[in-house]
Amino acid sequence: MSAVNNARWIAASQAAKIAVQFISVAVLARLLTPADYGLIAMVWVVGNLATLLRDMGTAAAIVQEPDLTDETTNSVYWFNVAVGTSLCLGLLALSHPIAGVFRTDAVVQLLYALAPTFLISSLGSVHRALLERRSAFRIVATVEIATSVFGLIVTIVAAWFGAGAMSFVLGMLTMSTVSTVAFWNSARWRPGRIAGSERFRAVLRFSGHLSAFNLVNYFARNADAFVIGRYLGASALGIYSTAYKVMLFPLQNMTFVANRALFPVMCRFKTTAEMRSLYLKSVSVIAMLTAPLMAGVFVLREPFIHTFLGAKWHAAADVLIWLAPVGFLQSIVSTTGTVSMVRGRTDQLMVIGLVVAGLQVISFFIGVRWGVMGVASCYFVANLIGAVPALAVALKLLDAKFSELLRQIWAAIACALLMGCGIRAMEKWLLPPESSALLHLLAGIATGAVIYGALMLVLFPGRVRLAFTLVPDFRPRGAQS
Secondary structure, eight states, X not given: OOHHHHHHHHHHHHHHHHHHHHHHHHHHHHHSOHHHHHHHHHHHHHHHHHHHTSSTTHHHHHHHOSSOOHHHHHHHHHHHHHHHHHHHHHHHHHHHHHHXXXXXXXXXXXXXXXXXXXXXXXXXHHHHHHHHHTTOHHHHHHHHHHHHHHHHHHHHHHHHTTOTTHHHHHHHHHHHHHHHHHHHHHHOOOOOOOOOOHHHHHHHHHHHHHHHHHHHHHHHHHHHHHHHHHHTXXXXXXXXXXXXXXXXXHHHHHHHHHHHHHHHHHTTOOSHHHHHHHHHHXXXXXXXXXXXXXXXXXXXXXXXXXXXXXXXXXXXXXHHHHHHHHHHHHHHHTTHHHHHHHTTOHHHHHHHHHHHHHHHHHHHHHHGGGHHHHHHHHHHHHHHHXXXXXXXXXXXXXXXXXXXXHHHHHHHHHHHXXXXXXXXXXXXXXXXXXXOHHHHHHHHHHHHHHHHHHHHHHHOHHHHHHHHXXXXXXXXXXXXO
16 A cells, blocks of 8 residues: 555546546636626535535544444444435525525525535445545546546536536536445445444544534635625626636645545554655645646736636636635645644644634635735735644644755745746747737746756756656556566
8 A cells, every 4th residue: 555556546536627627617618607607606605515514524534543343334324324414404494595695596596406415425425435445546536537527528518508507516416426326336335234332433533623624624715705705796706716716726636636645544654754754755746746837827827717718707817816826835735634634633633724714714804895806815815824833733743844844845936936937038038929828828838847847857856756656557457567
């Protein structure tokens, strides 16, 4: 069992999700309006909350549990089903009050259609956790890639026939159904009779603090959508949420790869030194991938938005000025949660979550008076301040120092900054002023890739070799050397 092997398959899955996301944005931005995206963002504020409460952190507890028994697994399964059923019924009952909060009745039907996804997904969460516990990420990745493609097809077809914001909900229903069926078939585990146990109560203690952190983190990540939707309207929220998706979706997925691959492996490590070494190497790879991506998006935000979304989304490019550095910060800071979970300190994770969430929510209410740009800029400041305590706690749990972390990420930051300057120079001196947005984008990407790649290969070849170990090997097992 190795973190590298896990990361290879998770990376393949997340790469497929990123591709699906970009295809979805590029196609649907031409079929839907900013108001449609605003309605979708309002629904996801509620949907994301229900998603994180779906298993109450018990899936992570199953992976972390050192001596998992059938009795505990059965108890967790039926607990998850009860939670999923409650979320489904609760969302149906609260659809009209939620619509009142957002001051639009258009979200009611969307919430009605979304509610069953939480019951359906709860039926397969334990099966997925069991696969991850034994590091069967090849199977998990295959299921996730297939469900992403199915969901994309359903969403685009529905939007083409005029379903509007409902097209996204139909895609989610498809994905939850297909993934649950596939995980049941792949895990080859069937639930039995529920029975209480002391180990199950220990699982709930672990997952309780984790769920509290997830709940706090949810409010921090979705308060901006609530504030913008309530005070600036659906169109402004559509602009902001689209920029947020374009920017942070790839980064969150890269970090998700690292966290998901690290967790089951670090749980089996016996010494702090082993954990520290693996964590710092992982952060190095994350920085090497996300630093140039964020610098590229910052420099090429306008041609990117015009090429993939169209001129009507120009305002989203301005929002990316602030979301680009936020993205890099979050790609590093979000790995700290894995450390707290592995060390069994989800109580500390919850406290840090409260501090960071408080900073972010305050920043949204301060920034909204200056529109979406104000929200984005204050969000950046809040993330910059909140990164300090989050990293401090994680590094202390690993007996590591800030200087060790900085040694892992400074090279990527420096090379990414030089790359951005190189792209600006190319735009000024080599690219004709009348160039199309597509040509501008392609030339910028090519220039950035050459500059960053050359700098890393010449100055830091060891880190490049480490990153390439994450490339999946798709050959049949018998053909592998």
